[in-house]
Amino acid sequence: xxxxxxxxxxxxxxxxxxxxxxxxxxxxxxxxxxxxxxxxxxxxxxxxxxxxxxxxxxxxxxxxxxxxxxxxxxxxxxxxxxxxxxxxxxxxxxxxxxxxxxxxxxxxxxxxxxxxxxxxxxxxxxxxxxxxxxxxxxxxxxxxxxxxxxxxxxxxxxxxxxxxxxxxxxxxxxxxxxxxxxxxxxxxxxxxxxxxxxxxxxxxxxxxxxxxxxxxxxxxxxxxxxxxxxxxxxxxxxxxxxxxxxxxxxxxxxxxxxxxxxxxxxxxxxxxxxxxxxxxxxxxxxxxxxxxxxxxxxxxxxxxxxxxxxxxxxxxxxxxxxxxxxxxxxxxxxxxxxxxxxxxxxxxxxxxxxxxxxxxxxxxxxxxxxxxxxxxxxxxxxxxxxxxxxxxxxxxxxxxxxxxxxxxxxxxxxxxxxxxxxxxxxxxxxxxxxxxxxxxxxxxxxxxxxxxxxxxxxxxxxxxxxxxxxxxxxxxxxxxxxxxxxxxxxxxxxxxxxxxxxxxxxxxxxxxxxxxxxxxxxxxxxxxxxxxxxxxxxxxxxxxxxx
Amino acid sequence: xxxxxxxxxxxxxxxxxxxxxxxxxxxxxxxxxxxxxxxxxxxxxxxxxxxxxxxxxxxxxxxxxxxxxxxxxxxxxxxxxxxxxxxxxxxxxxxxxxxxxxxxxxxxxxxxxxxxxxxxxxxxxxxxxxxxxxxxxxxxxxxxxxxxxxxxxxxxxxxxxxxxxxxxxxxxxxxxxxxxxxxxxxxxxxxxxxxxxxxxxxxxxxxxxxxxxxxxxxxxxxxxxxxxxxxxxxxxxxxxxxxxxxxxxxxxxxxxxxxxxxxxxxxxxxxxxxxxxxxxxxxxxxxxxxxxxxxxxxxxxxxxxxxxxxxxxxxx
Numbered sequence: 060x061x062x063x064x065x066x067x068x069x070x071x072x073x074x075x076x077x078x079x080x081x082x083x084x085x086x087x088x089x090x091x092x093x094x095x096x097x098x099x100x101x102x103x104x105x106x107x108x109x110x111x112x113x114x115x116x117x118x119x120x121x122x123x124x125x126x127x128x129x130x131x132x133x134x135x136x137x138x139x140x141x142x143x144x145x146x147x148x149x150x151x152x153x154x155x156x157x158x159x160x161x162x163x164x165x166x167x168x169x170x171x172x173x174x175x176x177x178x179x180x181x182x183x184x185x186x187x188x189x190x191x192x193x194x195x196x197x198x199x200x201x202x203x204x205x206x207x208x209x210x211x212x213x214x215x216x217x218x219x220x221x222x223x224x225x226x227x228x229x230x231x232x233x234x235x236x237x238x239x240x241x242x243x244x245x246x247x248x249x250x251x252x253x254x255x256x257x258x259x260x261x262x263x264x265x266x267x268x269x270x271x272x273x274x275x276x277x278x279x280x281x282x283x284x285x286x287x288x289x290x291x292x293x294x295x296x297x298x299x300x301x302x303x304x305x306x307x308x309x310x311x312x313x314x315x316x317x318x319x320x321x322x323x324x325x326x327x328x329x330x331x332x333x334x335x336x337x338x339x340x341x342x343x344x345x346x347x348x349x350x351x352x353x354x355x356x357x358x359x360x361x362x363x364x365x366x367x368x369x370x371x372x373x374x375x376x377x378x379x380x381x382x383x384x385x386x387x388x389x390x391x392x393x394x395x396x397x398x399x400x401x402x403x404x405x406x407x408x409x410x411x412x413x414x415x416x417x418x419x420x421x422x423x424x425x426x427x428x429x430x431x432x433x434x435x436x437x438x439x440x441x442x443x444x445x446x447x448x449x450x451x452x453x454x455x456x457x458x459x460x461x462x463x464x465x466x467x468x469x470x471x472x473x474x475x476x477x478x479x480x481x482x483x484x485x486x487x488x489x490x491x492x493x494x495x496x497x498x499x500x501x502x503x504x505x506x507x508x509x510x511x512x513x514x515x516x517x518x519x520x521x522x523x524x525x526x527x528x529x530x531x532x533x534x535x536x537x538x539x540x541x542x543x544x545x546x547x548x549x550x551x552x553x554x555x556x557x558x559x560x561x562x563x564x565x566x567x568x569x570x571x572x573x574x575x576x577x578x579x580x581x582x583x584x585x586x587x588x589x590x591x592x593x594x595x596x597x598x599x600x601x602x603x604x605x606x
Numbered sequence: 607x608x609x610x611x612x613x614x615x616x617x618x619x620x621x622x623x624x625x626x627x628x629x630x631x632x633x634x635x636x637x638x639x640x641x642x643x644x645x646x647x648x649x650x651x652x653x654x655x656x657x658x659x660x661x662x663x664x665x666x667x668x669x670x671x672x673x674x675x676x677x678x679x680x681x682x683x684x685x686x687x688x689x690x691x692x693x694x695x696x697x698x699x700x701x702x703x704x705x706x707x708x709x710x711x712x713x714x715x716x717x718x719x720x721x722x723x724x725x726x727x728x729x730x731x732x733x734x735x736x737x738x739x740x741x742x743x744x745x746x747x748x749x750x751x752x753x754x755x756x757x758x759x760x761x762x763x764x765x766x767x768x769x770x771x772x773x774x775x776x777x778x779x780x781x782x783x784x785x786x787x788x789x790x791x792x793x794x795x796x797x798x799x800x801x802x803x804x805x806x807x808x809x810x811x812x813x814x815x816x817x818x819x820x821x822x823x824x825x826x827x828x829x830x831x832x833x834x835x836x837x838x839x840x841x842x843x844x845x846x847x848x849x850x851x852x853x854x855x856x857x858x859x860x861x862x863x864x865x866x867x868x869x870x871x872x873x874x875x876x877x878x879x880x881x882x883x884x885x886x887x888x889x890x891x892x893x894x895x896x897x898x899x900x901x902x903x904x905x906x907x908x909x910x911x912x913x914x915x916x917x918x919x920x921x922x
């Protein structure tokens with residue numbers, strides 16, 4: 060291993076990385092996971108590393124932590140952490156640094172906590188591992204930490220198991236754990252990506268506050284420029300393992316110099332307060348009318364008094380005109396996905412009305428509804444799980460229409476035409492899903508839905524799993540298709556910025572109820588309900604842009 | 607939790623009912639029947655046999671015999687052996703300890719060794735040890751228990767003379783050491799196949815846990831690999847194994863029947879074979895019901911233990 064001359068003076072950098080190159084195992088799509096990466100994390104600052112999936116940002120973090128899997132090796136470069144050289148250091152020395160000098164929090168706070176240990180055990184464990192304090196003092200410190208990260212009733216939390224906590228609370232526990240030994244550097248790997256937008260805002264504020272109070276240095280990994288705008292002092296932009304641009308947050312956000320950064324920032328869905336301008340439809344007929352729709356989930360048994368009743372959708376009412384898009388926005392557990400399932404009768408509703416082209420489909424039996432099914436199609440969130448890996452794209456596209464009576468030759472012709480329509484090569488017809496990227500698969504998902512020439516598309520978090528630049532392309536495609544075919548769309552999302560891009564009208568859901576409904580200009584500029592106001596305020600990066 | 611227990615209990619009762627009906631019918635389909643045994647005695651006349659059938663209630667229709675038997679069973683009367691008239695429960699009781707001793711010791715061996723092999727194989731995946739463990743497990747799974755028993759007797763008893771070839775103790779010496787000495791070979795032979803199964807499952811379960819995010823968290827906290835393994839990996843990996851243990855019990859029991867025959871071990875396996883030979887229906891049915899109850903109870907116990915250990919089930 061060639062260790063570069065350590066030209067870095069520990070001076071004002073808590074962490075400095077010089078010419079770091081990490082190799083991927085042979086046979087991967089590229090040779091290096093990260094290549095010739097250099098940056099400094101200045102003391103008392105927050106450095107954001109931003110990049111899309113596969114940019115090497117997580118590999119960089121794991122290298123600093125000494126947590127790389129064995130098959131990935133550092134081939135050259137130097138890392139200096141608070142005066143200690145990391146690359147090439149023995150495992151034991153690295154272990155002594157972890158949790159004490161540098162600690163890390165992760166993306167998914169549920170799977171990052173041991174399900175069989177209480178919160179208290181997990182927080183005190185880090186102190187015990189470094190031989191700090193005794194049982195009583197560790198306990199006291201843990202309670203102090205739980206208070207510091209803003210958890211209610213720390214004494215109760217201490218004895219709680221992770222599964223009892225909400226996502227935000229779990230991430231707070233992770234932060235408490237990371238802060239236990241007052242590390243110099245905190246590495247946060249997409250810590251808010253799995254959280255709801257309001258929770259995300261709280262956690263970002265918490266990290267910012269603690270960083271300021273303790274004058275800690277934070278390396279914050281994210282894919283979201285909104286988050287960068289919210290929290291960063293300086294920014295490193297990575298693409299395919301290389302740093303393409305770095306500078307202060309203001310520099311990078313306001314006047315990005317590298318074309319990749321420019322493209323990335325341009326692709327970030329902006330919150331627009333402007334309403335969508337569509338040609339007035341010749342026939343402004345109503346495609347979908349929903350009246351007082353209700354659904355309640357029951358689990359457990361009433362007999363033993365242990366029944367849990369969750370009102371998923373309560374009294375939902377709205378209408379959707381031909382060629383228009385209704386956004387359904389809400390946080391997890393708001394009932395937005397349940398509503399989507401009710402609309403295509405994947406689940407039975409308890410009461411209410413769903414009028415599709417004037418017929419109440421709620422009253423139809425499954426066999427009466429079947430001829431209507433092709434006219435309501437769904438686009439799913441996960442472009443990986445929703446395509447059968449053993450079928451060719453051609454089979455995936457044609458099997459449905461053929462089952463509904465279309466001759467195969469015709470189905471094949473239409474499938475080929477649609478594939479090129481959604482921006483894929485017609486040669487995709489004979490290939491398998493694994494040969495395509497996430498964005499391409501989502502295009503295939505859209506083509507599959509369009510095969511039936513539906514009147515209504517239901518897109519459930521259709522762009523949530525995609526990188527921003529791909530997200531922007533898919534949104535554009537959906538918009539274009541709607542303008543051409545006049546299909547109506549119900550667009551379910553947790554992301555207000557995305558909703559503002561594509562929706563004519565937005566319904567905000569909270570705990571199963573539609574709390575507000577209106578055009579984007581109303582929702583974002585003049586929100587009527589407190590909850591909508593809270594949601595809009597929590598959108599990361601919006602404040603900075605206004606100022 | 608309460609409704610879960612109630613459901614499981616109800617399911618178990620239905621299961622036992624089905625087992626008893628099938629067992630009773632199949633047993634009575636076997637040609638010959640209990641009277642054939644008595645018929646072997648040359649001094650028995652047809653009249654004697656008829657009288658015997660009358661006494662034992664064997665001349666009634668089958669369904670009536672079943673209902674009578676089931677009703678008595680529910681009240682705790684498991685019937686009497688045709689062979690010596692002793693109560694069935696007492697006959698089973700005499701052989702029960704021997705079988706439980708063998709099953710218990712071999713299960714302990716299987717879990718201890720299997721867990722160790724499985725965890726080590728997962729931690730050092732694709733190492734020489736891991737490959738050897740894989741091959742060893744395949745061998746142990748493909749060779750029948752009685753063969754291992756016979757080879758064990760040949761090598762360790764006949765050739766080396768280290769261990770006794772059979773029986774539970776030497777007559778006249780009933781010390782604990784003597785029991786243990788006799789227990790070594792049969793319990794290891796019975797454990798072999800279960801070491802193989804247990805280690806494979808344990809390896810998979812450990813691999814699942816090792817790739818979980820919270821193991822990375824544990825590393826990021828600076829814990830030692832040893833502590834991570836003991837505190838974070840094994841605990842979580844053993845959770846699904848408890849259910850497996852409950853499901854494995856029936857096969858330990860059948861394995862015990864074979865092993866007992868090879869090692870002339872005076873347990874329920876021997877009793878079962880002997881009773882079948884004599885068409886001693888009450889004892890055979892008793893053994894059948896007894897092992898069915900054992901299986902049902904151990905499965906239920908496994909579920910309850912999981913529920914107690916896993917806070918996600920215990921507290922919700």
